[in-house]
Amino acid sequence: MSVDIKEYEEKIKEQIINLILPIQQDEYGVSITAADQPDLLDIHSHYIKKGGNFWTAAIEDEVVGTVSFLKVEEGVLALRKMFVKKEYRGSRYNIAARLLEYALEWAKANEFDVIYLGTTNEFKAAHRFYEKNHFQEITKSDLPSSFPIVHVDRKFYRRKLN
Template identity: 55%
Template structure:
């Protein structure tokens, strides 16, 4: 087992760890009353995310999933950034897990001629808000989202990132 972090495109071998990581952060850390059944995308990640201009990645430390990020193709050269979660032990400057995951997703967007990345998040994720803003995401009003953007019930704060060329 290696003691370095790597990011790989999602495969079904990671499914149970991805679900456990996301649910633990949502339910235990942030007390958000959301279940696996409320997130059917987690039950078939490949079919939901890995199509068109979309993809899903897992950050692995050894053989443990410690972070996730995805881009959901919503058409017209736009994607929704979804499922960005990092194990609390792998946040911050030591591992830079969130930064590495975001960099990989934004590079993918550039390579696939995506024009804009949109995301929705809960007001509780204050550190995430600072992270997105530091990385060039602009806060936006819900009413300005593309019609095809999938708003989750917990999402009350929204951002947009304009992708620059290759």
């Protein structure tokens, strides 16, 4: 079973929304809708057009994972929308690790220096994943002033690329 990682295509927007919302709402009980996330409704304008990017992982044309970078300022990215469908998590498929590696290579090739991210307190497995992948926990006050904080985020991380 091969995993296909590629840049965002408009034709799979609904699959992306249908992957992310149930993880947020059902698995983690985060009270958030698609309307609360305008970036999901217009991925190209929110990520790609502003100098970031958005990737999907698919198995047999089914989107099973996502990751994106939002350009915050020169040399600085915010990692966003890192989600993997429950049955594809873990070391068997390595979807999250593969998505992150792909995105980090893009960031390095495009001369970004640092990546920040915010997450909720509930996403414990995500915390372990980020820490395993060389993200260091920081305080909210350590974020750049231009970092767009999502209202549900309470835990923050940074990874320097150079």
